[in-house]
Amino acid sequence: MRLRRLTYVLLALAAGLLLWSCASIGSPEGGPRDYTPPAVTKSDPKPGTVNFKGNKVKINFDEVVTLNDQQKKVVVSPAQKNQPTIKSLGKTVTVEFNDPLLPNTTYTIDFSDAVQDNNEGNRLENYSFAFSTGDSIDTLQVSGIVLRASDLEPMQGVVVGLQSNLADSAFTTVPLERISRTNDKGQFTIRNLKPGRYHVFALNDLDNNYMMSRNEDYAFIDSIVVPRVARFTSQDTVFTFDRRVDTVFTGHHTEYLPNNLLLSMFNERYTPLYLKKTERLGRNKLLVQVSGPCTPPRLDILSPAVHDKDWYCLQSRATNDSCVYWLTDSSLIKSDSIMVDLYYDKTGPDGVTAQAHDTVNFVLKKSTAELKRLKEEAKEKENMEKDLRRLQEQRDKLVAAGKDPTEVDLNMAAIRKKEHEKAATTFKMAMATKGSMLEVTDSIAFDFDTPVKHIDQSRIRLDVMDPVDSTWSAVATPGLQVAGPYDILHYTVPMRLEPEGVYRLTVDSAAVASIYNYVNDSAQFNFSVRSLDEYGYIVLHVNSGDKAFVELLDGSEKVVRTARVQQGTVRFDNLVPAQYYARLVIDSNGNGKWDAGDYARHLQPEEVYYFPWPAKLKVRKSWGMEESWNIYEVALDLQKPDKIKRNKPEVKKDSLEKKKNSTGDENQDNDDEFNSTGFGRNTYSGNKYTDYQKNRR
Incomplete structure (x- = not known):
């Protein structure tokens, strides 16, 4: 009887709790997120x-x-x-x-x-x-x-x-x-x-x-x-709790082949050649641009008819598709219009490139500010000439009267000096290597704003400080050398700098003269070279054969250093501590650069491989690393590290939500952000990657 009463009491309490919960006011839960795609x-x-x-x-x-x-x-x-x-x-x-x-x-x-x-x-x-x-x-x-x-x-x-x-x-x-x-x-x-x-x-x-x-x-x-x-079969086995075989299921499967096609996409960099742009860049520069790599265009002056035979200096890129002709003839510089016969490479409708000819008029375009400046300069020059004529008349009167003209002569000399100073100018030279601390791999380099006509190497001195008594001693140098045949604004001092060296480069005034006979101001550049203790090195043993080179890359995939493979090894010394990546190019034609393919010649692009993720090339101070690199061990689509990959797979919203729910943080840093697994069951079967496909199954 007591048991029956206790049962009634418990049932009543349960019913009361149920009624209380139903009467409570609260927000209904939204339920779990829907990850199911449409069907x-x-x-x-x-x-x-x-x-x-x-x-x-x-x-x-x-x-x-x-x-x-x-x-x-x-x-x-x-x-x-x-x-x-x-x-x-x-x-x-x-x-x-x-x-x-x-x-x-x-x-x-x-x-x-x-x-x-x-x-x-x-x-x-x-x-x-x-x-x-x-x-x-x-x-x-x-x-x-x-x-x-x-x-x-x-x-x-x-x-x-x-x-x-x-x-x-x-x-x-x-x-x-x-x-x-x-x-x-x-x-x-x-x-x-x-x-x-x-x-x-x-x-x-x-x-x-x-x-x-x-x-x-x-x-x-x-x-x-x-x-x-x-068609193939597979077997799945079901085990009992004591690890005995319970049931073996045989599955029959269909596979569509080939499922491993690899297409390496490239661009021939083919551009039909045509005249892209002609422009006069101020009084002393003519610009000619062609659509692609070509021979330097030739300009024959038609007017002004009287001009020097050597009337320009050519500044160009290695491809010659953008050429600046610096005028050196004063009659051309003064002329507001220069008419030329222009000869350049042009591709015809039949795809054949031949020399074409146009007549081009390079007209000086003056801005409002320049017109105002020229007007002010002309007015100032006119006033100066008036002052000189007035002073000359005073001097003539003083001399005729037998008086001393010294004071007038001093005034005239002051005006002429001011005019000369205004006409004369210097041109700028700036050290291209930024900062006062240089790497041991750096070279001393300068950029000029005008082409150079003459360098007095004796007026350029490089000194190194003795670390013991802090005295300076001269260092023999090859002097300033132009960087390339058409790179006429960039100069270097091609020499090796000693680690931990403290240097002083002195350039006397008028050591360098431009094509317009402007000269430099005196300048001094002080810099130091980093110690070898602050560098590391990387040695890679590669199975590519020696007809290859390796590019060392930074985090933005910019090439930091390039070295050829020699006897299966490539070495990079004096590396600044950082995270690096490596790309290898099979240099089939030995020209030291990657080359695209050509469908007309059935020529595939040169092969490229990356030192594969997740292995890392991390350089530390006074530390080196030595790695073996089998370029075929990892399938090609898995080699490039995600951190430098630009075309990353799209992160889908449901994947992001699932990740957040499973980890509590959608921003968690996982090594494989996109859970890459490689493509296909036997990707690239039949080519160089076949032997390594068992790692992908």
Whole structure:
């Protein structure tokens, strides 16, 4: 009886607590965040429909959807001349074709990850829809990755396509037959292919004609690709709690091959040559710009007719596409108009480059401020000449009267001195190496604002301080040397500086004269050289062979140092402590620089490799590191460190939320920010990376 009463009491208490909680006022919880992407509920026509006769596809989803960046992400293959109209409304996405559909053709609408739900932005990954206008639907597919050849950046949003026309000219004359676009990791899949033999291309299609132009980025595979299907089995084992085999399941799988295509994208740097710009840069400079590397343009003066034979100094880049002609003839400098016959390299309609000729008038354009200054200078000169004439008349009168003209002579001399000082000027020389602390790898360098005519090397002295008694002693130098044949404003003192050295460079006044006979003011430059104890070194043992060089890079991927591989080893000494990265170039032609490919010659770009992440090249003071580098050990798409990668995969909103929920901090610094795993099950099978694919499975 007591037990029954106790039961009644407990039930009453529970009911009371329930009623109290129901009466409490509070905010309802929103529940867990939705990470589920939209799901297809139905479509018209159905996926895989054959003998399709319409011109519109409608796809319904289980929630309201939007299309993200559809112009770049949604691809219809075969490509249409007039782009289909693609739009979303509520839970429906509609694709309406504006061109007649080809007969007996399988069509693919590849949405990539453009479809997302309207509320949370969850994306439906790798979604595609296919139908056929014939009796059957094609099902083969190929996949791979596109990387920029020069620096292994994943190429995002570029067109990848196939051609069954195997003629070399097809890439430049016939639109690609089946196309897709790369995703944010540079990966691609071309679906619904017929059995056959194909050439594969990638293209940054600037003119949207699906054919290669020489000014576009492109990539090609030398061999013929044959899509095929491979079937294989796998086994999964279920164990009991005591680790005995319970059940063995056998799975049957289908794999579409090849799924490991690697396309190295490059730009030929081809530019048709044409005259880009001519301009007079003030009184003493003429500018001529051509669209690309060329021989220096030739200028023949037509007027003024009277001028010196050697009337200019040429300043140019190594490519000669931008040339400045410094005038040295005073008659040309004074002339407001200079007419020339201009001869330059120009590419004709047939693609052949030949010398072209134009007549150009270089007219001096005077700004309002310059006109005002010239007017003031003319007025000042006129007043000065009046004062001199007046003083000369006074002097003549004094001499005629037998009086002493000394005071008048002094006044006239003062005016002439002022006029001379105004006309005479110096030109600037500035030390190009910034700061007073130099690295042991630095050289003494100067920049001038006007071309140099003469250097008196005896008036330039370099002294070094004795560390014991702090006295100065002279150091023998090769003197100031011009940096290059046309780099006429940059000079160096090519000599080795001693570590911990304290130097003083003295340049006497008038040691350097410009082409206009201006001279420098006296100057003194004091600087020190860093101690060897503040540096480190890196030694890399590479399996590339010696026909290669390594570029040491900083955190912004700027080249810090370059060295050739010698007997399988490359060494970098005297490195400032920092985090470095390394890029190796297989220098096939031995010219010391990376070279692009050439489709017309079936020439692939030179191969590039990165010292792979997560290994680090971190230099510390008085410390060195020695590493072995197997350039094939890590698949190519995983080699470049994420920290210097520019084309990083897009961080999707749902991934960021999941990361925050799992770690409590969406900004947590993980080594692999994007959880990279490499592309494909056997990426790059059949090339140099095959032996290392077991590390990727």
